[in-house]
Amino acid sequence: MTDTTFEPPKVWTWNKENGGQFANINRPIAGPTHDKELPVGKHPFQLYSLATPNGVKVTVMFEELLAAGHSGAEYDAWLIKIDGNQFGSGFVGVNPNSKIPALLDRSGPAPIRVFESGAILVHLAEKFGAFLPTSGQARAETLSWLFWQMGSAPFLGGGFGHFYAYAPTKIEYAINRYAMEVKRQLDVLDRRLADNEYLGGADYTIADMATWPWYGALAKGLVYGAGEFLSVQDYKNVQRWTDEIAKRPAVKRGRMVNRVSGDPASQLHERHDASDFETKTQDKIAPAT
Numbered sequence: 001m002t003d004t005t006f007e008p009p010k011v012w013t014w015n016k017e018n019g020g021q022f023a024n025i026n027r028p029i030a031g032p033t034h035d036k037e038l039p040v041g042k043h044p045f046q047l048y049s050l051a052t053p054n055g056v057k058v059t060v061m062f063e064e065l066l067a068a069g070h071s072g073a074e075y076d077a078w079l080i081k082i083d084g085n086q087f088g089s090g091f092v093g094v095n096p097n098s099k100i101p102a103l104l105d106r107s108g109p110a111p112i113r114v115f116e117s118g119a120i121l122v123h124l125a126e127k128f129g130a131f132l133p134t135s136g137q138a139r140a141e142t143l144s145w146l147f148w149q150m151g152s153a154p155f156l157g158g159g160f161g162h163f164y165a166y167a168p169t170k171i172e173y174a175i176n177r178y179a180m181e182v183k184r185q186l187d188v189l190d191r192r193l194a195d196n197e198y199l200g201g202a203d204y205t206i207a208d209m210a211t212w213p214w215y216g217a218l219a220k221g222l223v224y225g226a227g228e229f230l231s232v233q234d235y236k237n238v239q240r241w242t243d244e245i246a247k248r249p250a251v252k253r254g255r256m257v258n259r260v261s262g263d264p265a266s267q268l269h270e271r272h273d274a275s276d277f278e279t280k281t282q283d284k285i286a287p288a289t
Contacts (some may be wrong), residue, residue, distance in 0.1 A: 025137065034088055035088070035089045038088075045103060046102075048094060049258050056213040057101075057121060058121065058245070059077060063255070075271070079269050103115070122206065132201070138203070141200045146207045148211075149214065163175050179230065183231075189215060215242075265282070
């Protein structure tokens with residue numbers, strides 16, 4: 001704990017010197033900072049993204065749709081690095097919130113923009129009639145768990161992740177507060193998965209695709225270096241579910257798309273054809289070092 005207590009001013013003002021690792025791209029206003037048009041490929045869907053957990057949700061969905069035989073789900077995945085590119089005029093035109101992922105559905109007579117990862121998953125699920133039950137308890141459960149994830153992830157990422165891994169100073173109160181909430185969320189998942197193979201019930205759905213990139217990675221200690229701190233191994237049902245989803249070939253491919261870190265063989269910066277997974281990963285195109 002710090003020795004001093006912060007007293008909020010009557011009117012908050014922006015101090016660029018504060019904010020931790022991502023302070024240089026955080027700002028309290030919206031809108032573009034520069035003009036930059038987005039590229040457009042040949043496929044019906046144009047995805048502008050990065051392989052963060054939110055981005056992986058959508059690339060996994062596209063790969064699952066293609067694996068299930070929905071050839072109309074072919075897509076171009078363009079890399080948008082979170083280094084200021086998200087404030088280009090073209091990207092802001094697709095997502096006024098300047099966050100990845102953002103989608104242009106060009107399969108109809110006029111392009112449709114879709115932003116927020118959960119909205120993209122629902123849009124694609126309804127368009128192709130896949131991975132979302134059409135009625136009854138199964139649909140209600142799937143949508144409930146999808147929106148559970150959308151509401152819970154900010155506590156994991158923006159809350160726990162920020163204060164545990166990225167904040168310029170370690171604040172005991174903030175870390176304890178968010179660690180408690182993240183462990184409660186893991187317990188919520190663990191209890192659900194004790195009696196159900198997947199979050200929606202017996203079938204794999206967009207609820208799993210949305211939740212796995214966040215909580216599956218957390219369960220394996222892959223985000224924030226916090227696995228030991230949170231005792232993630234104790235959540236046995238989450239571990240089982242995580243491992244099962246990780247084995248899916250479409251999930252393995254989806255994790256690679258727009259990835260810019262880790263093993264070069266796991267990085268496919270842009271995806272424009274199914275063959276790109278075999279020919280255009282960074283280990284094959286990056287210069288030798």
